[in-house]
Amino acid sequence: MDVERLRAFLAVADQGHFGHAAERLHITQPGLTKRIRALEEQIGGQLFDRDRQPVRLTPLGTLLLPQVRRLVRDADALLRDARGAVDGQIGHLNIGFGLSTIAVAPWLVARFRAAYSGVSVSMDDYSSHEQVNRLRRDELDLGFIRLPAPPDLTSCPLASDRLAIAVPQNLDIPSGARLLGWLAAQDFIALREARGPGLAAQVRAWCRSAAFDPKVVQEADDIQTVLALVSAGLGCAIVPVSSEALLPGRLRLLAVEGKEAAWSIGAAWKAQREVGALAHLVRIVRAGVPMLEGFGGY
Structure with a gap:
């Protein structure tokens, strides 16, 4: 159904006058009359009693008026949404x-x-x-x-990220060349590989390059749990530096070297x-x- 014909119907119903309705729609009165007649032919009945002034709705027009208002309102909303979607505003x-x-x-x-x-x-x-x-x-x-x-x-x-070793905040850690040897004796917590295959591959690559074999005693399904377990003193973990944002101040991150540690x-x-x-x-x-x-x- 032509929305412009429906708008013409509403304008005449609201104004009670074909001339005033045409002015409201910024069209000629013959153009408005043509739209109303086309709508009446499509519906199969007369919408207005043209012999009276102001123009009155027929019983059919009165019946259809609320539905036409909804249709036009919905059509306007559809057009606004479509334009908003095209413009990226909604x-x-x-x-x-x-x-x-x-x-x-x-x-x-x-x-x-x-x-x-x-x-x-x-x-x-x-x-x-x-x-x-x-x-x-x-x-x-x-x-x-x-x-x-x-x-x-x-x-x-x-941006870039890199691996680090997360350790409990208050753990006494040796420095220098003894660090990897000390870490080799520590328990490690790891993110389950299915939850982070990219991280798991990165950790393996770095461990191979550093000849380091962490003793993994526990796995977790999310990095928050891994970090919480480290913070509680249950072990260390190899994690991205970016993960520190999840538990700021509750653990320490030890930097690791090598191109395999960064991505x-x-x-x-x-x-x-x-x-x-x-x-x-x-x-x-x-x-x-x-x-x-x-x-x-x-």
């Missing part, structure tokens, strides 16, 4: 993040939400591998992942989906790169 984004981006991702998303409050956001914790799969299936709009991203995704480097993190998305709200998010992510230098201990 909509919804599904965003993934992982352990290494646990501080960066919320910070960037908060900047986006401050600028585009009409866009709702869901953030979910997935490994980088799982995020890539979900991006490919269009289940995520953007993911904060370990780099490099696969070639079918567009990416933007954001880059960034944002990834499908180029063909970079429209509307996602395009605005990508712009804010790119603009935030200079501000991430030294951010959160990276």
Whole structure:
């Protein structure tokens, strides 16, 4: 049903006069009359008693008036929403993040939400591998992942992270060359590999390069639990430096050396989906790169 014909019906019903209704709609009176007649032909009945002044609704017109108001109101809302979605002012984004981006991702998303409050956001914790799969299936709009991203995704480097050894805050630790020997005698807590395959691979690579074999006595399903167990004095753990933000001041991080201990993190998305709200998010992510230098201990 033509919405402009419905608008013409409402204008005449409200004004009680074809001439005044035409002025309200900024069209000619013959044009208005044509719309009303076309609507009456489509419905199959007369909507107005034209022999009286002011023009009165027929019983059929009176019956349809509330429904037509709802239809026009809904059509206007649909148009506003569609334009808002195209402009990126409204909509919804599904965003993934992982352990290494646990501080960066919320910070960037908060900047986006401050600028585009009409866009709702869901953030979910997935490994980088799982995020890539979900991006490919269009289940995520953007993911904060370990780099490099696969070639079918567009990416933007954001920062870097590196491994450190988390130890209880009050533990007496030797320095220098004796440190690795001392650590070899300590119990270690690890994140379960299925929850962080990228981290597990990074830890293995560094351990091989450092000829270090940690004695893992316990595994946990999330990094918060790993850090809490370390803080409680139940062992040490090899974790990303970025994870310190989860338990600030409750444990110590010992830096480790070697290129195998460091990696880059960034944002990834499908180029063909970079429209509307996602395009605005990508712009804010790119603009935030200079501000991430030294951010959160990276």
